[in-house]
Amino acid sequence: MVGVTGRSKTCKTCKKRRIACSLERPSCNTCVKSSRVCEGYQDAPIFILDKRSIPSTPKEQNPSPKPTSSSQAPDNPKIAKPASTKSEVTRLERTICTKEAYKSLWHISSPHTRAVYREQILSEFLTNYPQSPSEPRAGSWLALLPSHPTYTTALEASILAVCTAKLGRTHNDQSLVKESLKFYIQGLWELQRALWDEKLMYRDETVAACMCLIIYEVAECPDQSIKGWVGHLKGCARLFQLRGPKMYRSEMAHRLFLTFRQIEIQQAIAERRSTFLSQPEWQSHPWKGHQKHISQQLLDLMAQAAGMIETAYQTIGNPNLQARPDILLVTILGIVDQGWKLDIMLRAFYRRFEKTTAGPLFWPKLSSTPFDVEQESESEKVFPVAFQFPSMTAAHTCMVYWATSCILWSGLKVLYSLLAVFKAQMEGLSCPGETPPRSPDHNELPPLEHGLDPTILAKNICQSVEYCMRAGPMTPASAVFPLKVAIETLSIDPTFEKEVAWAEDAMERIRSGTGVRIIGHLGCKLTDRAFIPG
Incomplete structure (x- = not known):
C-alpha cells in the first residue's frame, strides 16, 4: 500500500487494483465480496545456508609467513587475537553456547x-x-x-x-x-x-x-x-x-499420549517407581472415541509391573523389615504372588495377540546381513538366524513382550533366592529346643519352570534387531529398550560374552545409523543394570 514502508503485504489482486486489502488468508474478504479471484500473497524469500555455495579457495601447500615490519604492525594491538590454548579448548567442551542463540x-x-x-x-x-x-x-x-x-x-x-x-x-x-x-x-x-x-x-x-x-x-x-x-x-x-485423562480425545492429543505413555512406563521401570499411568482411569478414558490397539494392553501390564518393582525394592531395602525376617518373608511372598499373576496375564496377552495376527507372529530366516563380532568365522556366527515379522508393529510388540518377561522372570529368580536366605536366617534365630516360626516351604511355591532361563527371550530380542534395521530409517530406535534389557540379561552369564558383544555392536549401529546420540551419553555401561534386578 502507498505510504507504508517496506514490502507491500496486500494480495496480488488488490495490489493490481491499488486498493486496501483486508489481509485474510488464503483469500482476502475484499476479493470475495467483489466476486474476484484472490491471487494470493507474495511469499517472502527463504534463504537456507548451504556450504556448497561457499566458494572454495585453494590453499597454499607450504605457506610461509610474511615478515611484518614495524610500519606494517597493527595500530590497535587488541585486533591481534592470541591462539587458544589447550586448556581453554578443554574448558569450552561439553557446553552449550547461548551467546549467539538469538542470531538465527x-x-x-x-x-x-x-x-x-x-x-x-x-x-x-x-x-x-x-x-x-x-x-x-x-x-x-x-x-x-x-x-x-x-x-x-x-x-x-x-x-x-x-x-x-x-x-x-x-x-x-x-x-x-x-x-x-x-x-x-x-x-x-x-x-x-x-x-x-x-x-x-x-x-x-x-x-x-x-x-x-x-x-x-x-x-x-x-x-x-x-x-x-x-x-x-x-x-x-x-x-x-x-x-487429566479426559484431555486426549482429539487425534493429535491421542497420538501424543500414546508416544508419551510408552516412554514414561519404560522410564518408570528403569527408575524403579510406580507411575500414574497404572491407574484405571488412565487406562480407559484416553481411548474414548479411539480403538485401543492390542499392543496398548501390553503397556497396561508394564505399568502394573512398574508398581510391583517399586514395592519389591522398597520392601527389600527397608531396614525395619530386615530386622524382622518373619514379616519380611510374608511381604516377599505377597510380591511373588503378584509376579505370578502378572506372568499369567502376560501369557494370556500373548495368546490374544497371536489370534489377532493372520499367520505366525514371527518366523526364522537365515540372516542376510548379520552383525558379527570381529574375527569370527562364517560357520560360527553368533546369530545366523534372524526373525521376520508381518509388520513393524508386531515386531516391536513381540520385542517389548520378551523384554517385559525378562524383567519379570529375573525378578522372580532374585526373590526366590532371597526367600531361601531369609528362611535360613529364621531357622538360625530360633533357640535350641524351640520350634522355629512357621515359614513357607519352597515346595509350596510354584516352580519357576519357563522362567528359569530368561536368556532365551534375550536371544529372541537380538534375533529381531535385523528386521528393525531394515524396516525404515526411524524404526531401529524402537529397539533400544528391548535390546538394553537383552544386554543386561545376557551379561549375567559370562558364557554369553560373544552374544553381549554382538548386542553392544548392534546398539552402536543404532546410535550411529539413526542418530540416537543419547545412547553414547548414558553415563554408564550398557551392561550396567537399569531394568534387570541385581
Missing part, C-alpha cells in the same frame, strides 16, 4: 516467513523419515503436523529444531545442525512462556512442544548428558498428569 532464522524472519520455512523443512523431514499415522507406534503424531491447523511459537520453534537437526545430520550440513541448536534454545524459552500462560498451558500444542524437546535430546543430546532428557520427561509427565 527465528529472529531475522517474520512469522509468515518462518511458517513457509517450517512447511518446507517439515515436508522434507517427513519425506526422508516417513511416519505412518495408521500404525499405533511412538512418533506417529509427527505425521499429523502438516495438517495441524494452528501452531504456537513454542511448537514452531521446537519442531524446527527437530527437523533442522535431522536434515542437517542426514546431509552432513553442520550449518543446519548449529541452526537447530538455536531453534532448540528458542523453543525452551517459548515453552517456558507457554507454561506460565493459563491459555496456553494445557493446549495440545504445548504438549507437542514438550515432546519435540524430548526428541531433540534423544537425537542430539546437546549437553552430552542424559540429565536434559530426564528433566524434560519429568516435566512432560507432570503436564500430562495435570491435564
Whole structure:
C-alpha cells in the first residue's frame, strides 16, 4: 500500500487494483465480496545456508609467513587475537553456547516467513523419515503436523529444531545442525512462556512442544548428558498428569499420549517407581472415541509391573523389615504372588495377540546381513538366524513382550533366592529346643519352570534387531529398550560374552545409523543394570 514502508503485504489482486486489502488468508474478504479471484500473497524469500555455495579457495601447500615490519604492525594491538590454548579448548567442551542463540532464522524472519520455512523443512523431514499415522507406534503424531491447523511459537520453534537437526545430520550440513541448536534454545524459552500462560498451558500444542524437546535430546543430546532428557520427561509427565485423562480425545492429543505413555512406563521401570499411568482411569478414558490397539494392553501390564518393582525394592531395602525376617518373608511372598499373576496375564496377552495376527507372529530366516563380532568365522556366527515379522508393529510388540518377561522372570529368580536366605536366617534365630516360626516351604511355591532361563527371550530380542534395521530409517530406535534389557540379561552369564558383544555392536549401529546420540551419553555401561534386578 502507498505510504507504508517496506514490502507491500496486500494480495496480488488488490495490489493490481491499488486498493486496501483486508489481509485474510488464503483469500482476502475484499476479493470475495467483489466476486474476484484472490491471487494470493507474495511469499517472502527463504534463504537456507548451504556450504556448497561457499566458494572454495585453494590453499597454499607450504605457506610461509610474511615478515611484518614495524610500519606494517597493527595500530590497535587488541585486533591481534592470541591462539587458544589447550586448556581453554578443554574448558569450552561439553557446553552449550547461548551467546549467539538469538542470531538465527527465528529472529531475522517474520512469522509468515518462518511458517513457509517450517512447511518446507517439515515436508522434507517427513519425506526422508516417513511416519505412518495408521500404525499405533511412538512418533506417529509427527505425521499429523502438516495438517495441524494452528501452531504456537513454542511448537514452531521446537519442531524446527527437530527437523533442522535431522536434515542437517542426514546431509552432513553442520550449518543446519548449529541452526537447530538455536531453534532448540528458542523453543525452551517459548515453552517456558507457554507454561506460565493459563491459555496456553494445557493446549495440545504445548504438549507437542514438550515432546519435540524430548526428541531433540534423544537425537542430539546437546549437553552430552542424559540429565536434559530426564528433566524434560519429568516435566512432560507432570503436564500430562495435570491435564487429566479426559484431555486426549482429539487425534493429535491421542497420538501424543500414546508416544508419551510408552516412554514414561519404560522410564518408570528403569527408575524403579510406580507411575500414574497404572491407574484405571488412565487406562480407559484416553481411548474414548479411539480403538485401543492390542499392543496398548501390553503397556497396561508394564505399568502394573512398574508398581510391583517399586514395592519389591522398597520392601527389600527397608531396614525395619530386615530386622524382622518373619514379616519380611510374608511381604516377599505377597510380591511373588503378584509376579505370578502378572506372568499369567502376560501369557494370556500373548495368546490374544497371536489370534489377532493372520499367520505366525514371527518366523526364522537365515540372516542376510548379520552383525558379527570381529574375527569370527562364517560357520560360527553368533546369530545366523534372524526373525521376520508381518509388520513393524508386531515386531516391536513381540520385542517389548520378551523384554517385559525378562524383567519379570529375573525378578522372580532374585526373590526366590532371597526367600531361601531369609528362611535360613529364621531357622538360625530360633533357640535350641524351640520350634522355629512357621515359614513357607519352597515346595509350596510354584516352580519357576519357563522362567528359569530368561536368556532365551534375550536371544529372541537380538534375533529381531535385523528386521528393525531394515524396516525404515526411524524404526531401529524402537529397539533400544528391548535390546538394553537383552544386554543386561545376557551379561549375567559370562558364557554369553560373544552374544553381549554382538548386542553392544548392534546398539552402536543404532546410535550411529539413526542418530540416537543419547545412547553414547548414558553415563554408564550398557551392561550396567537399569531394568534387570541385581
